[in-house]
Amino acid sequence: MFDQPITAFQPGPGYLSLKGLPILTDPNDYEGVHIAVETLASDLEKVAGVKPEIWTTTAGRSRVPGLIVVGSLPRCRFLSEVKAVNQTSRPSNSSIEGTWESFETSICTSPWPVADRVFVIAGSDKRGTIFGAYTLSEQIGVSPWYWWSDVAVESREQVYALPVTVRQGEPSVQYRGIFINDEAPALRDWARDNFGPQFNKAFYAKVFELLLRLKANFLWPAMWSGYPEPGSSFFTDDPENQALADRYGIVVSTSHHEPMQRSMTEWHVANKDTGAKWRWDAENKSTLVKHFSGGAARAKPYESVITLGMRGDTDKALDMDDPVDTMRDIITTQRQILGDVYEAPENVPQVMALYKEVQSYYEQGLDIPNDVTLLFADDNFGNIRRLPTSAEQQRRGGCGIYYHLEYVGHPRSYKWMNTNSCGKIHQQLSQAYDHGVKKLWVINVGDIKPLELPLTFALSLAWDINSTTSDTIPAFYDNYAAHTFGSDHATDIGRLLLNHDRLLALRRLEHIDTDTFSVLSYNEADVIVQRLIDQENESSALFDSMPEAHKAAYFQLVHYPLRATRLFIDLQVSLAKNQLYGEQRRNTTNVMATRVLDLFDLDYDLTQQFHHSPWTGDKWNHIMKQPRYGFDTKTVGGNYHTPTRDMIRGLSFVQRRQDSTPIAGQMGIAVEGHAGIMPGLANEECCRMQPSRGGRAVGLHLPSLSSYGRSSCYFDIYCRGTRPVVWSIESRSHIEWLSVTPSTDTLDPDDAQDQRVCLTIVDWSYVPVGFCAVVDIGIRSTDGDYEEVHLPVDNRRVPAGFSGFVESDGCVSIYVGDVPLTKSQQAFYQHLPYLGRLPSGAVGLASLPSPDPVLIPYLTYSVFTFTALAPATVTLYFTMALNAHVDGTPFAYDIAMDGVVKQGVPLAGRCHASDLPEGWDNATQDLVWTRKHAFDMAVAGPHTIYYRPLARGVILEKIVVDFGGVRDSYLGPPSYSPVEGRPVVRL
Structure with a gap:
């Protein structure tokens, strides 16, 4: 999607028309290359209307306008022949030789008499060549998802190759792919309708092609155990699945709780009648060793990444007295098996998934061999739990991440369709990359199709981490x-x-x-x-x-x-x-x-x-x-x-044929912001309802209108009986600056909508400066019902020259993304405009190693208050993230106001195993942490809030200062623009 252009649809100097050109490929090249070439030919036919012939030799062929040469450097002899006649006039492809999954495209002089020029796609290896071919497909207009999303392919009269040499170097992440997980009921039932009762080679062929078109190379296959019994097993549902993956060029591994290229379904089937348990103890160990050995031996002919370790049955923690010591023995035994099968254990890539409690085993001293990839994990909700230390980043096996775009589990599952924000995906994955997580990214995608967009985004970052930035x-x-x-x-x-x-x-x-x-x-x-x-x-x-x-x-x-x-x-x-x-x-x-x-x-x-x-x-x-x-x-x-x-x-x-009791009346009033006091309830001995008095009057107080905040609010008039309600607002001719619309009307009991009455300050210049009082507004019906609503109006003004945020409706609400960073702050901070819950985004430390906290400048926010309160509550809203640092970096912040400094306030404690930080259950669903602080604001007037984060990942979205006016809501009070402009609400 972000690759350098190599094609065009209009002619130009030196361009080569690709329409109808044969594709030349070496018969000795990798089978995966031949599969990609066949697909490329079909794609060119979709676009240009002519399917290219596929040649494996130029001998005996008639002359053509040009050729498309597709081949890998290790196996395609035609590339050497092209290079021999172009080495003085064209850059050589030696820069990609020996690299991982790189490719080069160029227009060259043909070494064969059948054509004058050739368009060359040269790959450093099998997948480099495949990715080059699929890059051409995508650039001529065939979406990687064309089959999965029925994307139309636009017909083109001509397709041209550009006369430029384009090199795509090694991808940012070595192994990049997906985990097909929680595939019941949707994907399972869809696949059964289209491919048969199992996830067979016909199904996986579609998956493999999709992955390669997305420039991915890695798969944890479907593994749902259960109905229909016995569940899914990539290796046995269709015995050809594993070999087909290898032919395509897909590296197969197994999920975080399926070690040694074995599925849990296989274990359950094989031991259904034996009584063997998935438990590493004296009684069952020999059976498990045989099981693991079989998986390793079966995988040997194919490109694999072997998953080590073991979790309990049904993806739970090991039920052992000393799980760390047990895990040591498991890994030692598994490595011995790999040594027997592969001559030496380091001869095959391996991964150890530090998922949930396994992370704590590692941090308690579980030794994992240096050549094994450490696969860190998120909390299943897109928040990375642990980032590698500088020492771990130097491991020969490198580091990876297991990241969820869907999940079944506590506190609540999410798997219907995409509910992931690309801003959050970018922030988490780019931070992981900056901490050396470059060996393996595996993305949990559930049913695949509903998550097309975020998966495309995540894999584009895995291919080229610089393809998208935060802005x-x-x-x-x-x-x-x-x-x-x-x-x-x-x-x-x-x-x-x-x-x-x-x-x-x-x-x-x-x-x-x-x-x-x-x-x-x-x-x-x-x-x-x-x-x-x-x-x-x-x-x-x-x-x-x-x-x-x-x-x-x-x-x-x-x-x-x-x-x-x-x-x-x-x-x-x-x-x-x-x-x-x-x-x-x-x-x-x-x-x-x-x-x-x-x-x-x-x-x-x-x-x-x-x-x-x-x-x-x-x-x-x-x-x-x-x-x-x-x-x-x-x-x-x-x-x-x-x-x-x-x-x-x-x-x-409600019973529509019934009237309310006479004391309540048939006209109801509900004000914005309040459910009402004793709504729907009345005691004729103590509740004199017309108008509401005493404590019940609170239920009829509207939000405050302010020249620095809102200029309008509303109340609803509604029927609560069988008769029409003819109502009107009592005369208020002495308040010319307040509009009440409508001021009279008739409500029919069968109306589909209630009557909303809007109260609006017509022009604040008409309101007396300093006015701060409650305006009472009466509503009367022709049946004798009467009620009063109470509207606070505040036209107090700040002193000339003040710049900042001003109290209104009992609080100050600041969207920090709306406050520009100064030049000096920009050296430390970055605005993340598409991260978090607010339209203004969020602010965090820049994507560079955290500086000495002493050097980080404070962010400052000027506020003006009319209310004196000791203490007032200051609430900070942070983008949800976990304390992923284990190098001593404090996952904390400093906050200060009026000379009171609170330093090193922890945002969230370290998480070990499944004991995630206190409050995680709510924060991971709310997508924010909230932290409250009390400050003595006993003097009204100007104040300055000072704030600075002490680590990347501590990302601030919003600050609210509450003087008693904050009402319950999910997002909190909206923000208004600072006093330099007119107040514009942003929710």
Whole structure:
């Protein structure tokens, strides 16, 4: 996607037309090269309409306008012949000779009389050649995912090779690939429909080709154990799978708990009747040794990476008295087996997955041979647990990372569709790379197809870590859109995908419940849903304008994710409103219940449209069938298991044929930001309801309006009975600067919507300077119902010359990404504009070794407060990350204000085994850490907050100073622009 151009579709000086040119390849070259050449020929036919002949000799051939020569330096004799006649006029390919997976392309003089010129794709080895061939395929317009996503290939009258020599050096990461995991029910059932009852060679041929087109070379194959019994086994489901992988050029390994090229399914099948247990003890050790030996011997003819170690059955910790000593014996025995099979254990690449408790064994002193790759892991939710030390980076076996884009496990699974933000993937993987994690990246992709976009992004970084930076992520989306759909709509599609990414960064879909986004505070839920609706509408318009040939891919890759996300979140928010309205006894409770059910049906309709497409028929039946509604929220501590069937719970209904009690009346009032005091409940002896008095008046206090914050708010008028409500606002002619719209209307009990009344400051210049009071607004119905709402208005002003953030509505909220870095700060910090939950991004230390903390300048934030409070609460919101440093780097920060300095405040403690830091369960779903500090702000006026991180990975998104006005919400109070400009809310 980001490779240097080697093709064009218009002629130019020195260009060579590739249309119809034969492809010359050495019959002695690797079989994988021949497979790639066959595919390249088909791709050229798709684009140019003529399928090239494939030649293995030039002898006896008729003259042609040119040739495409594809070969590897070790095996293709034609490359030597080309070099012999071009060595004085063309750069040699000696720079790639002996390198790993490199290739070179160039137009050269032909050494054969059948053609004058040749376009050469020369690879340093088998996969280097394959990647060169597939680079040509991609650049002529064949997406790596063309089969998997039904991407249309645009016909071209001509395709030209450019007269430039392009060298692609060694990839950034040596082994790069995927783990097909948690493949039931979606991928499993889809594959059974299309390829048979097992994951056979026909299925894996599609996977292998996809990986190579994405310039990947590594696979942990599908291994789900269980229904249908006995589960998946790459090695036995189809005996040809392993040999086919090797022919294609895919390096096969086995997952973190399947050692020695054996699947757990194989063990269960082989020992179903023997009574042998997956346990390294005197009773079972000999059986396990035989099992491991068989796996190693079977793998010997093929290119493999052997997984060492052992976890307990069903991917749990070893159940042994001394697991560290047990693991030592396991590794020693496995290495002896490899020595017997491969003559010496170091003759075959090996990996030790430091997953969960295995990491703690290593840190407790478990010795792992130097030639074995240390495979570190994330927390299963995209947060890397451990980075290698400088000494570990020098290991002969190098270091790798096991990284999840989906997961089944605690605290809650996520596996339906993509819920990964590329900003987070980039930050985590690039930081790992900077710490020497360059040997192996394995990405857990579940069902493959739903995770096309983040997998493409991750593998593009593995191929070239510099292909995307933290601030060029939009370019990735634009390029992805252009390569998939052509240039006509690329900018619009890229923007849509980027905006969707920013919404995914709020929270993973399966982690969203009815109480996640506030339907009361800061318009939070409504703003999010409206953003989703706007995106969906834009996508629908684009969809309608797309050529018919692109609609299948557009639906799968763009429209389905956007619409499915909107339906899911809209349903959760609507259910929350239904429950709130029920407590308030609104007539529209039932309307909202119907809306929830309608959304529930629309969600299923959309899935069925994916499964039974008007463009591709039943090709993708089952692939999006993962249930996602109905997670268990009642079990103490949570229940991570995905639902077996979609279900919604907690719908509320009111009795529409019944009036409220007379003391409550038929007119209801609900103000923004408050559910109401004793909503729906009344005691005629003590609750005089008209208007609400005493403690109940709190439930009718609106958010404060401020010249430095919001200028409008609302309250709802609703029916709670069987009769129409004719209402009006009492006269307020003395407050000309306050607009109340509408001021009178009639509500019918069958109306589908309640009446929203907006209160807006018309012009702050009309409000008396220094005005700070509560405006009471009365609402009366013709039935005699009466209520008052209370609107705080604050027009206090800061002194001339102040620059910074000003208190409004009882707090100060700062999006730190909105504050420009000074020139001196830029030497230490970087703005990460596409990381985190906020539209402004986040700020962290630059991507270089952390300097001495004493040298790091503070970031400063000026605030002005009207409230004096001792203490006030300062809350910091940090992008979710783990303390991955073990070299003594403090995963901490300093914060100071008004002379009080708090140094070395830990953000999160080190994590060992499964004992992740306190609060991880919530933070990994919230996608932020929050840390609260108390500061004495007993004097109103200007204050300065000083902050600095002490390590990379300590990344700040937001600061909130609370003077008692902060209301419960997911994202916290929105930020307003500093006083230099008019206040513009950003949620």
